[in-house]
Amino acid sequence: MSVAAAIRTGDVAELPGKRDEDWRWTDLRGLIRQAPPPSQPIAPQDFGTGPFDAMAEEVRVLANGAGDVRIEVGPASDRTVALRVLARGEGGHTGRVAVMVAPGARLTLLESYEGEGGYLGHTTLTIGVSEGASVERIVLAADSAEGVSVSQAQVQLEAGSTYAQTVLATGARRQRLETQVNHPGGHAALRMDGVYLLADKRHADLTTVVTHAAVDGTTDQLIKGVVRDQARGVFQGKIVVAEGADRTDARMGHHALILSDRAEVDAKPELEIYADDVSCAHGNTIGALDEDALFYARQRGIPEAEARAMLTEAFVGEVVDRIGHEGAREAARAWVAERLR
Amino acid sequence: MLSISNLHAAAEDKEILKGLSLEVPAGEVHAIMGPNGAGKSTLSYVLTGRQGYEVTEGSATLDGEDLLALEPNERAAKGVFLSFQYPLEIPGVPALTFIRTALNAQRKARGEAEITAPEFLRLAKAKAADLKIDFEMLKRALNVGFSGGEKKRMEILQMAMLSPRFLILDETDSGLDIDALRIVSEGVNALRSPDRGMLVITHYQRLLDYIKPDKVHVLAGGRIVASGGPDLALELEREGYDKYARAA
Numbered sequence: 001m002s003v004a005a006a007i008r009t010g011d012v013a014e015l016p017g018k019r020d021e022d023w024r025w026t027d028l029r030g031l032i033r034q035a036p037p038p039s040q041p042i043a044p045q046d047f048g049t050g051p052f053d054a055m056a057e058e059v060r061v062l063a064n065g066a067g068d069v070r071i072e073v074g075p076a077s078d079r080t081v082a083l084r085v086l087a088r089g090e091g092g093h094t095g096r097v098a099v100m101v102a103p104g105a106r107l108t109l110l111e112s113y114e115g116e117g118g119y120l121g122h123t124t125l126t127i128g129v130s131e132g133a134s135v136e137r138i139v140l141a142a143d144s145a146e147g148v149s150v151s152q153a154q155v156q157l158e159a160g161s162t163y164a165q166t167v168l169a170t171g172a173r174r175q176r177l178e179t180q181v182n183h184p185g186g187h188a189a190l191r192m193d194g195v196y197l198l199a200d201k202r203h204a205d206l207t208t209v210v211t212h213a214a215v216d217g218t219t220d221q222l223i224k225g226v227v228r229d230q231a232r233g234v235f236q237g238k239i240v241v242a243e244g245a246d247r248t249d250a251r252m253g254h255h256a257l258i259l260s261d262r263a264e265v266d267a268k269p270e271l272e273i274y275a276d277d278v279s280c281a282h283g284n285t286i287g288a289l290d291e292d293a294l295f296y297a298r299q300r301g302i303p304e305a306e307a308r309a310m311l312t313e314a315f316v317g318e319v320v321d322r323i324g325h326e327g328a329r330e331a332a333r334a335w336v337a338e339r340l341r
Numbered sequence: 342m343l344s345i346s347n348l349h350a351a352a353e354d355k356e357i358l359k360g361l362s363l364e365v366p367a368g369e370v371h372a373i374m375g376p377n378g379a380g381k382s383t384l385s386y387v388l389t390g391r392q393g394y395e396v397t398e399g400s401a402t403l404d405g406e407d408l409l410a411l412e413p414n415e416r417a418a419k420g421v422f423l424s425f426q427y428p429l430e431i432p433g434v435p436a437l438t439f440i441r442t443a444l445n446a447q448r449k450a451r452g453e454a455e456i457t458a459p460e461f462l463r464l465a466k467a468k469a470a471d472l473k474i475d476f477e478m479l480k481r482a483l484n485v486g487f488s489g490g491e492k493k494r495m496e497i498l499q500m501a502m503l504s505p506r507f508l509i510l511d512e513t514d515s516g517l518d519i520d521a522l523r524i525v526s527e528g529v530n531a532l533r534s535p536d537r538g539m540l541v542i543t544h545y546q547r548l549l550d551y552i553k554p555d556k557v558h559v560l561a562g563g564r565i566v567a568s569g570g571p572d573l574a575l576e577l578e579r580e581g582y583d584k585y586a587r588a589a
Contacts, residue, residue, distance in 0.1 A: 314433025
């Protein structure tokens with residue numbers, strides 16, 4: 001079962017579906033009855049510009065799967081790279097990105113998914129973060145309402161490294177952003193944040209698996225979502241603390257606001273702990289906007305729509321505030337404001 | 342100014358206000374006292390338009406304008422301000438941002454220009470100093486992690502900055518120690534003026550030592566059952582609400 005294999009071979013039976021435990025809320029097999037033809041290439045002059053181009057020293061493009069992007073950051077250097085994943089048309093495609101960050105180096109990866117049409121797109125990323133290296137990955141997933149997009153990242157951390165990620169998702173016909181992290185402990189620090197803001201019939205699935213393999217690792221995860229209309233948000237977060245991975249400190253929070261009767265959020269936070277001496281916590285809340293706070297704001301003279309927007313923006317603002325890269329943080333703030341006002 | 346006539350209101354199909362009538366002229370401070378469950382908080386919520394309260398009969402007007410037909414924010418823009426018994430926490434919204442948003446929304450509703458940033462900061466600094474509020478606190482999310490006394494001071498600060506025409510204070514003294522009570526009362530008294538009215542809702546007489554009312558009303562069983570001068574509050578403090586509760 002693999003999305004990439006299904007696209008390559010045209011065999012829809014390869015697609016994951018509801019019989020697969022971690023795909024039951026994003027059932028691609030039930031959705032896609034017939035494999036789409038291969039996507040047409042996109043000519044470089046049609047790439048246009050991406051949301052992070054102005055902030056990056058270098059822009060790399062994966063266009064309908066073509067481009068085989070490799071990003072290598074040499075020892076002790078500091079780079080800011082924009083990665084644009086373009087999907088256009090009605091075809092199927094799969095692409096690969098490999099990122100390697102050398103010891104002591106820094107990378108800010110500003111990744112954008114830019115979709116138009118009813119495509120079936122898949123992206124595989126492998127990200128290696130060497131000892132003492134530091135990566136911040138910001139993902140702005142702007143797929144089209146008709147598109148199906150799956151992004152699967154495999155992150156390998158080494159001791160003493162830092163990896164921080166913020167995924168901003170607006171959904172698609174189906175959109176899944178998956179991140180699997182092998183956490184070696186050894187004072188490596190991981191932040192795994194995300195925001196989903198979904199309207200209409202859009203669907204976004206944020207799935208993360210973090211495996212703490214050895215002692216002294218930290219994971220801090222905060223995911224917030226807002227769904228309205230008939231949208232559906234999915235969060236599956238799993239943190240595994242392997243036997244012997246003592247002194248692991250892991251916290252996971254997922255909080256969602258449901259703003260209409262027909263919107264839906266499915267959440268599965270999981271902690272699997274096989275070590276003894278650990279500090280782990282998770283919190284999961286799903287609810288409506290606080291009507292008392294709303295009345296309070298209106299009593300002060302703020303009209304209802306503005307009060308709702310203000311409170312909702314503040315709700316997800318907590319995640320946005322944690323973004324380290326200033327330009328990306330401001331872009332994220334604008335992205336939130338645009339969707340909630 | 343505020344004119345309430347034969348007001349009946351229900352919450353969850355239970356009638357709580359049962360023909361309440363009250364006149365508060367401009368320039369006067371009226372106190373409403375009453376036992377628990379008499380309808381004191383309901384009155385403040387009905388006047389400000391909180392969801393869940395249904396007016397079944399009667400009227401409430403401010404300078405002749407029907408309050409009950411207006412949205413909560415429209416009532417605020419007309420100058421009705423409620424100091425909440427339990428001020429809400431607004432996570433993620435700094436107090437300054439919240440107050441500026443409110444002030445500009447009210448100005449916009451009245452067809453006035455927005456306040457400029459420097460003008461707003463000057464006003465906020467001056468009013469915070471009056472209320473002995475550390476200005477740094479206004480950069481924090483409104484009321485989040487604030488003590489009961491700090492929340493009440495923050496209510497009075499908002500009141501001072503929004504400069505409402507009609508003030509409703511709902512149990513403003515609850516949760517305040519003597520020093521905080523004095524500071525809050527000074528803040529309220531500073532707002533007394535010939536063109537403003539105030540309704541001070543309280544269970545205890547203590548607050549009225551600091552905010553001296555022109556008139557005192559007893560609310561029991563959803564109606565005003567007695568009215569008098571400041572002496573009435575002292576009598577209630579001595580004798581309790583029993584005889585009024587029975588009368589209602």
